[in-house]
Amino acid sequence: MGDTSVAEATATVATTPAATTRSGWWRTAKDMLSSYPYLLIAIFFFVGWQILPIYSSFRLSFTDDNFLDQNPPNFIGLQNYREVLGDQLFWQGIQRALIFTLVFLPGMIFIPMITAIFIDRVKNERVATLYRIILLIPAMIPSPLIFVLWLWMYNNYIGPINYILVDKLNLFTLATQPQWLQDPKLIFLSIAAMEWWWGLGYHTMFFLAGLATIPKDLPDAARVDGAGEWRMFWGVTVWRLLPILLVLMVVRFGSAMAVITEYLIMGGYDRTKNTYTWTVYMYDTAFNGGVQFRGYAAAIGWVGAIIMLAVVAVMFYIFRPRD
Template identity: 30%
Template sequence: MNKRVSEGIWGYAFILPQLTGLLIFAFIPLVSAFVLSLMKWDGFGKKQFIGLDNFVTQFHNPDFKLALFNTAWYTLLVVPTGIVLAILVAVALNKVRGKVVYRLFYYMPVVTSSIAVSIVWLWLLNSEFGIINVYLKQWFGIVGPEWLTNRKLVIPSIAMLSVWWGLGGNMVLFLAGLQGISSSYYEAAQIDGASRFRQFWHITLPLLSPTTFFATIMSIIGSFQVFDQSFVMTGGGPAKASYTIVYHIYQLAFVEFTFGKSAAAAVILFGIILTLTLLQMYMSKRWVHYGG
């Protein structure tokens, strides 16, 4: 056996555990979901093949359309806000003394349980005794809104929680991106008399575009899978105003026990996320710069 073949065998041997886990916990469940989406099954009896009927039912289901609208609205609020704030915080902390401590504080919510975070914010946003409304009244004399019981405010309220929760993760990504930008660019800009804002706009942002691209993709994928906050804080209410796609999938599977319809909704969600990701990758050629 020559050396090249031997090294190849050892290479596959080292990645075998990861490949096995990927096969068992990702690929097989994915294929199973596609197959189940073509079936009628209540979780107990015999599966019945019905073709694309589950998909047709979902596209005509008003709850699915509402869930898609709520999820898209949530994504439009969370992703741009989270990315912009993460960039600004990263730039502010990039050269601050004790930035390691600041990173720790900002990153702590990311590793905190989503259930715990949701329960804390459920208290903060309580319209009667929540600390936010209490301070609004004490400091500004404003009667706080009904954050989680007003149909127009519930998605922005959950989005506010999610931006705070995910800020630390994106901030760390952008801090790492800032470390990779050579100081020679800024020195040259200073010699030319460029202001801080021009340096940020013409140097920092373009050279951070690969990081921004990655953070945007991951944020959109995460936002389309929002479930914990809505489930714990509002139960999908009021009047299904916070009813998201993943909540719809949960409702179909574990409340109505229509697993075929649930799998079809999950496959549609997979298709939406895949399409958006491919579209972003195509559009990235116009604005992502890998120089420097």
């Protein structure tokens, strides 16, 4: 912006010397007047219900605010943060969220990637569109209803999964059937599989957008040069998809660490369950039960967010575009 206004200012020097002194400022003010009205609505919502709540929870995290007593909260400095850092339940919650994220990430990236590569090779335009539409259906379903659906799927009494495993395939008996949402070893895998089901179509679209940038005659040229299918895949396709893969990995790392609704609906407030992560702990502290320690909950939220953002920053640094 500065460059252009300077260039235009120098261009006008010859004709109107008086305008040069104030033209930079004048130009910026004029540009702001003509462009910022377009941004007003966005700024209203962004400041009012994004920046202000973040600031407000930051301020609360230094107080003893709770919902029960009506007294104004007292400033208690860093005490909440000291307590969070020594809180066994908090660190367990971070650890649980990390384990879920590690189970979740590979399936959320690679299943859609393979699906996209295969759809991209479908020659019949209509069949390819049909695949896309069917795979996108879960992306249109409201999130709590995704979780209700899979509560049904995993249910021991009416769920079709265990019906097939026990009654049809005889792989298990009623006593040994998998307890998808009760077994601590299985629960994260069960929830992750649900997330893969949910996100398959949407993430496939991202990879398809990347594949669409590969010129159609490139595979033919590679073939003429004698490159095999695998060399073509590793030499061209992977490099085109890598940036998308890395961005999705960082974005999905962030969303997986902050998962909360899934855990609330599928695991509730049971502290012994793996679904009791730092996010559920924060919500439990802030809105559940009698006293509702909002100040302490805000501190939990901030320490969790800072840990998460630190990892995101490291990932951005590792994945930064070189050359």
